[in-house]
Amino acid sequence: MEPRVILLDLDGTLRERGEVVPGAAQAIVELRRAGHTVRVFTNTDSRSEAALVQRVRRARIPVALGEVFTPVVAAKRLLTPDSRVLVLADPEVRDDLAGHAPPAGDPTHVIVGDCRQTLDYPGLDAAFRAVRNGAELLALQRGRYFRAADGDHLDTGAVVAAIEYASGRSARVLGKPSPDFFRLAAAAPAGRVWVVGDDRTTDILMANEAGATSVQVRTGKYADQRAAGDLPRPVHVIDSVADLPALLAAQP
Ligand SMILES: [Mg+2]
Numbered sequence: 001m002e003p004r005v006i007l008l009d010l011d012g013t014l015r016e017r018g019e020v021v022p023g024a025a026q027a028i029v030e031l032r033r034a035g036h037t038v039r040v041f042t043n044t045d046s047r048s049e050a051a052l053v054q055r056v057r058r059a060r061i062p063v064a065l066g067e068v069f070t071p072v073v074a075a076k077r078l079l080t081p082d083s084r085v086l087v088l089a090d091p092e093v094r095d096d097l098a099g100h101a102p103p104a105g106d107p108t109h110v111i112v113g114d115c116r117q118t119l120d121y122p123g124l125d126a127a128f129r130a131v132r133n134g135a136e137l138l139a140l141q142r143g144r145y146f147r148a149a150d151g152d153h154l155d156t157g158a159v160v161a162a163i164e165y166a167s168g169r170s171a172r173v174l175g176k177p178s179p180d181f182f183r184l185a186a187a188a189p190a191g192r193v194w195v196v197g198d199d200r201t202t203d204i205l206m207a208n209e210a211g212a213t214s215v216q217v218r219t220g221k222y223a224d225q226r227a228a229g230d231l232p233r234p235v236h237v238i239d240s241v242a243d244l245p246a247l248l249a250a251q252p
Pocket of ligand 1 (some may be wrong): 197
């Protein structure tokens with residue numbers, strides 16, 4: 001088959017409970033050998049692009065800078081030299097977007113990401129005022145809460161919702177399953193793109209809505225979503241990402 005752009009979800013697809021899924025690294029090598037372009041994607045909004053690439057490489061998943069796509073990367077691709085950005089996120093992400101910090105003048109964009117370490121009233125208030133003055137509100141993702149070893153915690157979406165509520169403006173979401181995320185990550189016509197993930201509410205939804213080929217793996221969230229009848233349906237289902245090269249090779 002002709003070369004495709006293959007977007008591979010990280011958590012639950014390439015990695016599960018801190019371990020690399022057996023055969024995942026070899027699958028990436030085989031896909032590249034067959035001529036496909038491979039990119040890894042994740043909705044993580046707490047890491048800079050470079051830090052995340054290092055983390056993935058430490059897990060022995062073979063990727064280079066520019067091959068891992070996150071909402072932070074999406075934001076960097078979306079902004080122009082004229083953008084002036086107010087960032088509500090932790091220092092690592094703020095520094096990654098620092099090239100767009102407003103030296104003077106009103107912000108053109110407010111970007112909200114993981115701000116567990118930095119959230120305070122003055123920052124939230126400045127973001128509200130900038131959005132009310134016309135800055136575009138960009139949400140790196142809009143999860144309501146996230147789960148950690150010690151229980152559930154307030155996520156980025158709740159902070160975004162506070163600014164939306166006060167300003168009366170709606171955020172543009174950059175993380176999956178948004179069309180922006182797909183368009184910027186794929187950078188290719190949807191007909192040439194395959195999206196592989198474990199989550200029907202994000203990975204499969206995003207692929208189907210964009211017109212790409214969706215593949216669900218039976219790892220990660222697959223078991224939790226198996227019984228749910230009203231979720232988007234993937235084009236293909238495979239046991240794990242290790243089976244992806246064979247699936248692609250079998251296509252006409
Ligand atoms: Mg996943």
